[in-house]
Amino acid sequence: xxxxPLIHLSRVKFLEFVxxxxxxxxxxxxxxxxxxxxxxxxxxxxxxxxxxxVLEGAGTDEARxxxxxxxxxxxxxxxxxxxxxxxxxxxxxxxxxxxDTITYWFDPARDESRVARLAADxxxxxxxxxxxxxxxALREMTEKGSRYIDFLVPGLLGMNLMGTGMWGIAFSIxxxxxxxxxxxxxxxxxxxxxxxxxxxxxxxxxLVPEVVLLVAFAHFAFGVPVNGSILALSxxxxxxxxxxxxxxxxxxxxxRTIEGVSGLMNFVMLPMWIFSGVFFSPSRFPDAMxxxxxxxxxxxxxxxxxxxxxxxxxxxxxxxxxxxxSLWGAAAFAVALRLFRWR
Amino acid sequence: xxxxxxxxxALSCEGLVKRYGDxxxxxxxxxxxxxxxxxxxxxxxxxxxxxxxEILEGVNEPDAGTVRVLGRxxxxxxxxxxxxxxxxxxxxxxxxxxxxxxxxxxFRSFYAKGLEPQEVMRIVQLExxxxxxxxxxxxxxxxxxxxxxxxxxxxxxxxxxxPTTGLDPQARRQVWDVIANVKARGGTVLLTTHYMEExxxxxxxxxxxxxxxxxxxxxxxxxxxxxxxxxxxxxxxGTRPDLDRxxxxxxxxxLRIDGEIVSLTVREVHRAVPALLQELAGQSVALTxxxxxxxxxxxxxxxxxxxxxxxx
Numbered sequence: 001x002x003x004x005p006l007i008h009l010s011r012v013k014f015l016e017f018v019x020x021x022x023x024x025x026x027x028x029x030x031x032x033x034x035x036x037x038x039x040x041x042x043x044x045x046x047x048x049x050x051x052x053x054v055l056e057g058a059g060t061d062e063a064r065x066x067x068x069x070x071x072x073x074x075x076x077x078x079x080x081x082x083x084x085x086x087x088x089x090x091x092x093x094x095x096x097x098x099x100d101t102i103t104y105w106f107d108p109a110r111d112e113s114r115v116a117r118l119a120a121d122x123x124x125x126x127x128x129x130x131x132x133x134x135x136x137a138l139r140e141m142t143e144k145g146s147r148y149i150d151f152l153v154p155g156l157l158g159m160n161l162m163g164t165g166m167w168g169i170a171f172s173i174x175x176x177x178x179x180x181x182x183x184x185x186x187x188x189x190x191x192x193x194x195x196x197x198x199x200x201x202x203x204x205x206x207l208v209p210e211v212v213l214l215v216a217f218a219h220f221a222f223g224v225p226v227n228g229s230i231l232a233l234s235x236x237x238x239x240x241x242x243x244x245x246x247x248x249x250x251x252x253x254x255x256r257t258i259e260g261v262s263g264l265m266n267f268v269m270l271p272m273w274i275f276s277g278v279f280f281s282p283s284r285f286p287d288a289m290x291x292x293x294x295x296x297x298x299x300x301x302x303x304x305x306x307x308x309x310x311x312x313x314x315x316x317x318x319x320x321x322x323x324x325x326s327l328w329g330a331a332a333f334a335v336a337l338r339l340f341r342w343r
Numbered sequence: 344x345x346x347x348x349x350x351x352x353a354l355s356c357e358g359l360v361k362r363y364g365d366x367x368x369x370x371x372x373x374x375x376x377x378x379x380x381x382x383x384x385x386x387x388x389x390x391x392x393x394x395x396x397e398i399l400e401g402v403n404e405p406d407a408g409t410v411r412v413l414g415r416x417x418x419x420x421x422x423x424x425x426x427x428x429x430x431x432x433x434x435x436x437x438x439x440x441x442x443x444x445x446x447x448x449x450f451r452s453f454y455a456k457g458l459e460p461q462e463v464m465r466i467v468q469l470e471x472x473x474x475x476x477x478x479x480x481x482x483x484x485x486x487x488x489x490x491x492x493x494x495x496x497x498x499x500x501x502x503x504x505x506p507t508t509g510l511d512p513q514a515r516r517q518v519w520d521v522i523a524n525v526k527a528r529g530g531t532v533l534l535t536t537h538y539m540e541e542x543x544x545x546x547x548x549x550x551x552x553x554x555x556x557x558x559x560x561x562x563x564x565x566x567x568x569x570x571x572x573x574x575x576x577x578x579x580x581g582t583r584p585d586l587d588r589x590x591x592x593x594x595x596x597x598l599r600i601d602g603e604i605v606s607l608t609v610r611e612v613h614r615a616v617p618a619l620l621q622e623l624a625g626q627s628v629a630l631t632x633x634x635x636x637x638x639x640x641x642x643x644x645x646x647x648x649x650x651x652x653x654x655x
Contacts, residue, residue, distance in 0.1 A: 003452060004452065005452040005453050007452075008448060008449045008452040009449070009452075012438065012441060012445065012449050015440065015441060015445065016438060016440050016441065019440040020440065176438075179435070179436035180432060180434055180435045180436060181435060181436060181437065181438065183402065183432060183435070184430070184432050184435040184437075184492075186402070187400060187401075187402050187425070187430045187432065188425060188430075188450060188453040188454070188496070189422060189425040189426045189453050189454060189455070189496075190453040343402070
């Protein structure tokens with residue numbers, strides 16, 4: 001007795017994927033390499049002292065001595081011409097001009113320049129006898145989850161769920177259409193819905209290795225936490241993968257060539273790479289754009305992934321994001337069914 | 344036309360018309376294919392064979408005309424009919440990264456009843472390739488796999504569109520063996536081809552199709568008999584002979600010019616050749632080549648249309 005056609009269609013979809021070495025690379029290996037490269041490039045560094053200059057002249061030695069007492073500053077004495085050049089090219093954050101009135105020569109557009117001015121002023125004022133009026137204490141944040149890599153990994157995961165879902169579907173469907181295979185399949189008693197569901201199920205089968213590999217790598221290589229439950233992470237990645245499979249079906253509903261579907265695919269994915277908070281927070285865009293950005297499926301998915309992995313959120317608190325993701329998937333699937341070209 | 348219930352018609356169509364823009368691909372085709380026969384649509388490329396057969400298969404829709412398959416229509420019983428027919432489309436490329444067995448199992452799963460994959464592989468002689476990827480198969484093996492997935496639902500009617508196009512002679516003969524095997528099991532087969540040898544060898548009846556119309560329909564022998572003579576003499580000469588005198592020679596039934604070649608249809612070679620040689624000598628025309636062959640469907644097609652089945 002033969003198994004249900006849906007089982008065969010899913011199995012075939014899965015086999016075609018695992019027999020494609022390029023697909024394995026882009027889906028499983030590439031995200032890991034990307035997180036490795038970005039994790040190294042943006043690794044947390046011990047804070048280094050700020051290089052500042054003291055202008056040559058009367059009072060230079062005393063000023064240099066007082067500034068050097070602050071471990072966060074590294075002063076050196078420069079003549080005016082060198083000082084100007086060093087400040088302009090960012091080699092020093094600040095130039096101190098000693099005198100009865102101490103002048104701070106700095107670039108107000110640079111964060112480190114402003115920080116250096118405040119630190120230098122405090123060091124000099126204290127050195128000249130100013131005392132603090134209130135005691136203060138310091139407490140340093142060292143918890144995992146606040147670094148760039150912690151921000152990045154959920155974003156890469158979301159981006160990968162999008163890319164794999166869409167490419168994995170589009171490539172096999174458009175290839176089958178261009179080779180006349182779709183036409184041949186609908187000349188059998190096969191149900192069309194079985195074919196489309198088989199595509200989705202076959203794609204879901206490699207969701208597990210895809211998520212586990214990236215999350216485990218990020219955890220062991222960089223200590224990226226999974227603070228939420230495995231269940232919550234599974235639900236979020238599962239819904240995300242399904243939604244992008246639906247969008248992939250929609251994008252591949254009509255094109256007859258790989259070239260045609262590639263253009264469409266980039267048109268759909270490119271805005272989300274930029275706006276949806278993969279590499280940097282979307283809050284850098286103007287506030288007026290935020291409502292639209294929040295409605296993008298990848299923004300919602302990335303927000304939910306970050307909430308679960310980093311903030312340890314439970315499922316109910318990411319319900320709005322999951323609703324956005326699911327609605328996109330369901331709507332895209334429904335439209336795809338209507339538009340789908342079988343020959 | 345009305346058919347009595349005594350004649351068992353597996354597949355029929357009346358008044359089929361299909362246009363693509365200004366081009367009329369199918370121009371009023373009527374056919375009736377009997378249960379258990381192998382019926383051929385023979386014609387050159389672009390004659391409308393594929394469009395006709397795709398309309399009969401229910402994968403294309405006619406602009407006008409009716410189709411009945413196993414007594415049913417595609418619009419009313421499409422899904423039930425899909426279970427009962429097997430199709431080989433022209434130029435279907437099956438998934439390259441699946442094995443022969445996986446491909447057959449996939450197609451088998453679509454049918455409520457049918458043949459075991461092992462049985463199908465035996466019929467198309469691909470048992471040894473069971474675990475080979477489709478990509479690794481030769482052209483002939485791919486074509487036999489495509490036959491296998493058409494057979495896997497144990498169809499009552501098998502549709503084959505140009506089953507041997509592009510194959511070398513040996514691979515072609517292997518496909519013919521498979522089709523002959525299906526015929527022997529009592530299946531009804533409709534095939535299109537532009538190889539007259541294929542049509543003569545496999546088909547019980549043949550419809551010759553040209554420019555969207557059926558221009559002749561008979562058994563292969565019946566079609567050849569229409570030439571009125573069974574042999575074709577082809578000659579090439581140094582200078583053009585007086586054709587009217589050749590036409591008047593004893594036993595010459597028909598004469599045609601095809602470039603440098605003059606071809607004569609004759610009943611009896613042993614009477615026609617001496618007369619021809621004598622006449623050419625009398626005209627002082629040097630003979631550079633003389634061949635003779637049994638009349639074929641190609642000759643029938645040329646006689647009816649003035650053109651060849653294959654342009655080459």
